[in-house]
Amino acid sequence: MDWKEIYKSKLTTSEEAVKKIKSKDRVVIGHAVGEPQRLIEAMVKNKDQYEDVELVHMVAMGKGEYTHPEMAPHFRHNALFVGGSTRGAVAEARADYTPCFFTEIPRLFKDEYLPVDVAMVQLSRPDEHGYCSFGVSNDYTKPATECAKIVIAEVNDHMPRTMGDSFIHVSDLDYIVETSYPIIELNPPKIGDVEKAIGENCATLVEDGATLQLGIGAIPDAVLLFLKDKKDLGIHSEMFSDGVVELVESGVINNKRKTLHKGKMVVTFLMGTQRLYDFVNNNPSVELYPVDYVNNPYVIMQNEKMISINSCIQVDLMGQVVSETIGLKQFSGVGGQVDYVRGASMSKGGKSIIAIPSTASKGKVSRIVPLIDEGSAVTTSRNDVHYVVTEYGIANLRGKTLKERGRALIQIAHPDFRPMLIKEWERRFCTKFE
Ligand code: COA
Numbered sequence: 001m002d003w004k005e006i007y008k009s010k011l012t013t014s015e016e017a018v019k020k021i022k023s024k025d026r027v028v029i030g031h032a033v034g035e036p037q038r039l040i041e042a043m044v045k046n047k048d049q050y051e052d053v054e055l056v057h058m059v060a061m062g063k064g065e066y067t068h069p070e071m072a073p074h075f076r077h078n079a080l081f082v083g084g085s086t087r088g089a090v091a092e093a094r095a096d097y098t099p100c101f102f103t104e105i106p107r108l109f110k111d112e113y114l115p116v117d118v119a120m121v122q123l124s125r126p127d128e129h130g131y132c133s134f135g136v137s138n139d140y141t142k143p144a145t146e147c148a149k150i151v152i153a154e155v156n157d158h159m160p161r162t163m164g165d166s167f168i169h170v171s172d173l174d175y176i177v178e179t180s181y182p183i184i185e186l187n188p189p190k191i192g193d194v195e196k197a198i199g200e201n202c203a204t205l206v207e208d209g210a211t212l213q214l215g216i217g218a219i220p221d222a223v224l225l226f227l228k229d230k231k232d233l234g235i236h237s238e239m240f241s242d243g244v245v246e247l248v249e250s251g252v253i254n255n256k257r258k259t260l261h262k263g264k265m266v267v268t269f270l271m272g273t274q275r276l277y278d279f280v281n282n283n284p285s286v287e288l289y290p291v292d293y294v295n296n297p298y299v300i301m302q303n304e305k306m307i308s309i310n311s312c313i314q315v316d317l318m319g320q321v322v323s324e325t326i327g328l329k330q331f332s333g334v335g336g337q338v339d340y341v342r343g344a345s346m347s348k349g350g351k352s353i354i355a356i357p358s359t360a361s362k363g364k365v366s367r368i369v370p371l372i373d374e375g376s377a378v379t380t381s382r383n384d385v386h387y388v389v390t391e392y393g394i395a396n397l398r399g400k401t402l403k404e405r406g407r408a409l410i411q412i413a414h415p416d417f418r419p420m421l422i423k424e425w426e427r428r429f430c431t432k433f434e
Contacts, residue, residue: 162270
């Protein structure tokens with residue numbers, strides 16, 4: 001049958017499509033700004049038809065209504081990352097958090113640790129061969145469609161068509177809902193003086209010809225500000241945002257010296273403004289692949305001079321990095337942090353950087369601490385950590401003794417907190433700090 005006939009035969013409304021979800025099903029929702037908003041709205045409206053539907057999701061950029069207290073009999077959210085719309089529900093134990101590396105998520109589905117009943121995703125319009133693109137969210141979204149019993153897709157004419165291993169044929173979809181609304185935008189963050197100083201310090205570690213992974217937020221964007229004089233940079237990253245587009249347009253990022261996927265920027269999802277979405281649309285220099293490929297440390301390491309830049313909440317004097325909890329409170333998730341710390345660490349000439357403001361809570365607390373808060377989870381272990389950067393400088397912890405690490409970290413801590421840290425260091429090592 002012609003693909004157009006197949007496509008037509010699967011067309012339905014969002015109201016009808018969500019009736020295919022049954023009580024106790026596990027539903028995987030398309031990631032981040034690729035969240036299928038109309039399907040979620042219809043599912044929430046249809047709540048009285050469901051009991052105990054498990055909703056598996058990572059970075060939830062929508063309203064997260066299914067986590068509201070009155071939804072408890074109908075939906076249970078299983079978060080693989082915690083964000084603004086879901087943090088309260090996890091804190092109040094109305095939702096669950098499952099610790100896992102981002103690269104491992106497809107395996108949780110495929111090896112049936114978390115068997116998938118329904119995948120609800122958002123796709124681009126089909127091309128002339130009947131293939132829809134996963135657009136801005138490939139990550140675990142594509143793998144979920146490969147093992148779900150039922151695939152329900154919103155086909156949104158605003159979704160960019162991205163390249164790479166980023167396509168699904170209409171014959172592999174079970175129900176199709178046509179939609180038309182702009183992709184959720186994430187506005188560029190405000191970059192203050194502290195972020196600029198951190199960005200400048202990080203940029204000194206970036207050599208010409210390096211391949212970068214950048215997280216999201218003010219610090220990665222501040223780093224990009226200080227890369228304008230570099231040459232031949234490349235991107236192999238979990239995601240990127242608008243800041244990268246500027247460096248591509250100015251010729252700083254050209255991917256020419258990449259040792260894997262030369263000439264291409266490789267990512268697993270994208271989040272930014274419409275400018276970014278227009279840039280990636282039909283752009284053969286940007287390739288999206290599932291996260292079990294992009295974030296696999298053995299893939300990342302094949303990029304020589306791989307540099308990862310991520311942030312955290314606390315670092316203790318041994319170099320243990322807490323990135324996802326504030327005490328017992330699950331604040332975010334591991335995401336791809338450890339995938340890239342390890343990949344960069346194994347790369348020839350690679351460096352992994354944890355970049356942080358020296359303080360938090362408006363300067364009231366130091367992020368460099370003698371001991372991590374009770375209940376905190378260590379995200380990046382002291383064995384994996386390499387560089388820690390603040391607005392006060394750079395601490396290279398690799399190959400350093402505990403005593404040397406403590407000293408290096410105190411030297412980049414906020415001056416107000418150095419006396420307290422020195423006291424602890426002297427107590428621990430029975431030596432005068434000089
Ligand atoms: N003690 C108490 N509160 C702290 C704290 C600390 N040590 N560190 C941070 N906080 C508070 C901040 O004050 C802030 O609260 P506020 O919004 O009320 O001011 C809040 O926690 C967020 O901190 P901030 O550092 O501004 O957040 P961020 O948006 O820059 O994100 C991480 C930082 C660490 C949470 C984030 O990078 C993350 O989730 N990392 C792990 C995942 C990862 O690295 N993924 C890979 C790339 S996407």
